[in-house]
Amino acid sequence: MAKPTVVLLPVWGAGHFMPMIEAGKRLLRGSGGALSVTVLLMPAPTSEAAVAIAAHVEREEASGLQDITFHRLPPVELPNDHTGVEEFISRIVRSHGANVKAAIAGLTPCPVAALVTDIFCTPAVEVSREIGVPAYVYFPCSASMLALLLRSPELDEEVAVEFEEMDGAISIPGLPLVPPSALPRTMLDKKKSTYAWFVSTGRGYMNATGVIVNTAAELEQSVLAAIADGRCTRGIPAPTVYPIGPVLSFPPPPEQPHECTRWLDAQPRASVLFLCFGSKGLLSPPKVREIAAALERSEHRFLWVLRGPPKDSRPGQRVPTDAMLDEMLPKGFLEKTKGRGLVWPTRAPQKDILAHAAVGGFVTHCGWNSILESLWFGVPVLPWPLDAEQHFNAFTVVAHLGAAVPLEMDRRRDNFVEAAELERAVRSLMGGGSDEGRKAREKAAEMKAACRKAVEEGGSSRAALQMLTEDVVRGVVLPEKRD
Numbered sequence: 296m297a298k299p300t301v302v303l304l305p306v307w308g309a310g311h312f313m314p315m316i317e318a319g320k321r322l323l324r325g326s327g328g329a330l331s332v333t334v335l336l337m338p339a340p341t342s343e344a345a346v347a348i349a350a351h352v353e354r355e356e357a358s359g360l361q362d363i364t365f366h367r368l369p370p371v372e373l374p375n376d377h378t379g380v381e382e383f384i385s386r387i388v389r390s391h392g393a394n395v396k397a398a399i400a401g402l403t404p405c406p407v408a409a410l411v412t413d414i415f416c417t418p419a420v421e422v423s424r425e426i427g428v429p430a431y432v433y434f435p436c437s438a439s440m441l442a443l444l445l446r447s448p449e450l451d452e453e454v455a456v457e458f459e460e461m462d463g464a465i466s467i468p469g470l471p472l473v474p475p476s477a478l479p480r481t482m483l484d485k486k487k488s489t490y491a492w493f494v495s496t497g498r499g500y501m502n503a504t505g506v507i508v509n510t511a512a513e514l515e516q517s518v519l520a521a522i523a524d525g526r527c528t529r530g531i532p533a534p535t536v537y538p539i540g541p542v543l544s545f546p547p548p549p550e551q552p553h554e555c556t557r558w559l560d561a562q563p564r565a566s567v568l569f570l571c572f573g574s575k576g577l578l579s580p581p582k583v584r585e586i587a588a589a590l591e592r593s594e595h596r597f598l599w600v601l602r603g604p605p606k607d608s609r610p611g612q613r614v615p616t617d618a619m620l621d622e623m624l625p626k627g628f629l630e631k632t633k634g635r636g637l638v639w640p641t642r643a644p645q646k647d648i649l650a651h652a653a654v655g656g657f658v659t660h661c662g663w664n665s666i667l668e669s670l671w672f673g674v675p676v677l678p679w680p681l682d683a684e685q686h687f688n689a690f691t692v693v694a695h696l697g698a699a700v701p702l703e704m705d706r707r708r709d710n711f712v713e714a715a716e717l718e719r720a721v722r723s724l725m726g727g728g729s730d731e732g733r734k735a736r737e738k739a740a741e742m743k744a745a746c747r748k749a750v751e752e753g754g755s756s757r758a759a760l761q762m763l764t765e766d767v768v769r770g771v772v773l774p775e776k777r778d
């Protein structure tokens with residue numbers, strides 16, 4: 296009989312697709328040949344994402360890895376009246392329902408052991424139920440974020456007003472009290488349909504067999520315990536959570552060292568501040584001016600990835616362009632900082648940069664992958680969240696993990712940060728003698744050790760992966776459907 300296959304249905308974003316494929320490969324290796332993996336590829340809605348994914352798939356196919364096959368789903372009509380990225384992606388996934396069923400039916404006689412979907416793919420959990428296949432969610436964000444999602448239906452009932460108008464803070468078991476200002480953007484306007492999406496996603500996860508989370512038990516122990524005890528879900532047992540991370544994929548090194556890493560080679564140890572705002576991060580002209588002023592005044596070395604405005608600004612379709620530095624930066628900035636600073640106008644090899652000994656601090660938009668990558672290399676963080684769940688990630692890395700120096704920002708002014716505040720935080724992070732900077736650096740070093748221990752032989756993430764593999768092979772029975 297053909298090997299049972301695990302079907303992956305990844306979303307096309309870089310921070311979603313690559314880690315999910317990497318998780319699938321770990322599952323494959325962990326099963327010792329008992330399983331195969333089938334990846335269902337939804338056509339990406341932007342040409343940039345389509346190119347990045349095609350290149351990644353080509354690399355995987357060329358690597359000769361046995362037992363992983365890619366299956367391309369036909370295109371569906373894209374929504375054009377959506378109110379947010381969550382709705383955009385969920386509607387696309389819903390439109391693929393019949394394609395997913397047909398693809399799975401076409402896999403016979405190969406038994407389907409499980410369907411693994413992304414955070415945005417709860418409609419696929421319903422498909423799984425219809426065809427009687429165990430459904431797992433691959434959650435590319437933190438366990439803290441998972442706790443918030445699971446608790447959101449209850450929070451919705453507890454807090455009648457908008458969260459920003461409530462008295463006090465929000466209690467998420469296992470976490471310090473959460474100020475409403477740290478909530479994901481989606482939760483801040485209850486009138487919008489994306490808020491309903493958020494709450495119904497929290498509810499929908501209760502119908503999954505398990506949730507695979509890109510975190511390590513050592514990083515988020517208390518919140519993982521709270522989820523496991525049902526404290527985030529009104530005492531009702533939540534699906535089993537498998538913290539198998541950090542799941543980071545490292546592509547083969549380039550034949551020639553990248554210009555950014557060559558520049559870093561000439562800088563002293565831990566002297567460079569790295570600034571990068573993710574695969575979609577865009578900075579408005581006022582923010583660019585404040586950063587430039589802060590970098591100029593702080594006198595620290597820096598490597599700044601600065602991207603240009605997207606051609607299409609609809610939610611879910613924003614892709615940054617290469618920056619025209621002369622137009623975007625204040626006059627004279629490049630000359631004044633020559634020698635101690637490099638501004639890079641296109642995508643940079645972030646992981647190689649964070650791995651470099653010259654990097655001493657990271658100003659990040661707080662995408663969860665960026666936080667994990669920073670911790671993996673022991674680089675302390677200066678959080679400057681911009682969108683989605685990034686404010687909540689910033690809260691997690693400051694208040695819960697402690698590996699960051701907080702940065703004061705005005706969320707009502709499009710996450711504006713004053714140059715003087717950035718300069719203060721940069722000095723503190725990079726070794727200005729402040730206690731908060733020293734603590735963040737110590738914590739980042741601790742987290743580096745914890746992350747690496749977790750994925751070693753005998754580590755907690757290896758054990759979680761082993762448990763997941765066994766549960767998938769055994770074919771865990773679906774829980775009773777809850778509405």
Ligand SMILES: COc1cc(-c2[o+]c3cc(O)cc([O-])c3cc2O[C@@H]2O[C@H](CO)[C@H](O)[C@H](O)[C@H]2O)cc(OC)c1O
Nearest residue numbers: 308310311380435479481611661662663664682683684
């Ligand atoms: C896939 O393309 C995009 C994803 C997001 C996005 O939006 C989002 C909204 C929420 O209400 C809660 C979330 O958890 C969430 C997450 C999310 O995806 C990104 O996940 C990454 C982890 O892999 C990373 O943490 C990023 O920072 C998240 O943004 C948003 C988006 O555009 C704004 C996308 O195009």
Ligand SMILES: O=c1ccn([C@@H]2O[C@H](COP(=O)(O)OP(=O)(O)O)[C@@H](O)[C@H]2O)c(=O)[nH]1
Nearest residue numbers: 310573574575642643645646662663664665
């Ligand atoms: O110039 C860039 C910008 C981003 N990334 C990578 O893209 C991913 C971004 O994922 P994250 O979850 O941090 O944020 P998102 O881009 O999804 O908002 C991470 O692996 C980064 O290393 C990169 O390599 N170079």
